[in-house]
Amino acid sequence: MEPVIPDLRSVPRDEAYAQLLSIQQLVLGDSHDIIAGMATTSALLHHAFGHLWTGFYRVVEPDHLLRVGPYQGSLGCQDIVFGRGVCGTAAAEARTVIVPDVHAFPGHITCDARSRSEIVVPVFDATGALLAVLDIDSAVPHAFGEADQRGLESLVAWFRRTTYVLTPA
Structure with missing residues (x-):
């Protein structure tokens, strides 16, 4: 039986991410399945927060195109070009992007009109190749900060354990 995902909304962020990292390691163990990793990480974060x-x-398409992968929540955009919107910017620049107010971000792509703030974290494999970006949207402005960046970057480090063959879906 899999562990229950705790509600961590009232837990200090560093502590909350430490708990999620422990659960992620427990559930994924020695797996190298990229889809299982994405699905599990999405579920943990979505339900905990x-x-x-x-x-x-x-x-x-390396250096060109992102396509929606495993996620939780309302419908996402299907494709995002590198350099476009928050996800495309994080992918093109290979860095975490925190947006306190999506309405103030030039070129923001609105997939859900309720979104008010966003964080996007690049995901790399063992060779440093960009595999994906982790995108989290909140209905609350200024929802993400440095503790979220640290915590999310520690969770996506799971993908650095191996290399993967990228195949279009």
Whole structure:
């Protein structure tokens, strides 16, 4: 039986992410399945924090195109070009992007009109190749900060354990 995902909304962020990292390691163990990793990580984050949208956009054309992958929440955009919107910017620049107010971000792509803030974290494999970006949207402005960046970057480090063959979906 899998562990229950705790409600961590009232837990200090560093502590909350430490708990999620422990659960992620327990559930995924020695797995190297990229889809299982994305699905599990999305579910953990989405249910622990009650985000609006939590999921991955996978690289399907290196340096050009992201496609929606495993996620939790309302419908996501299907494809995002590198450099476009928050996800495309994080992918093109290979860095975490925190947006306190999505309405103030030039070129923001609105997949869900309820989104008010966003964080996007690049996901790399063992060679440093970009695999995907982890995208989290909140209905609350200024929902993400440095503790979220640290915690999310520690969770996506799971994908650095091996290399993967990217295949278009």
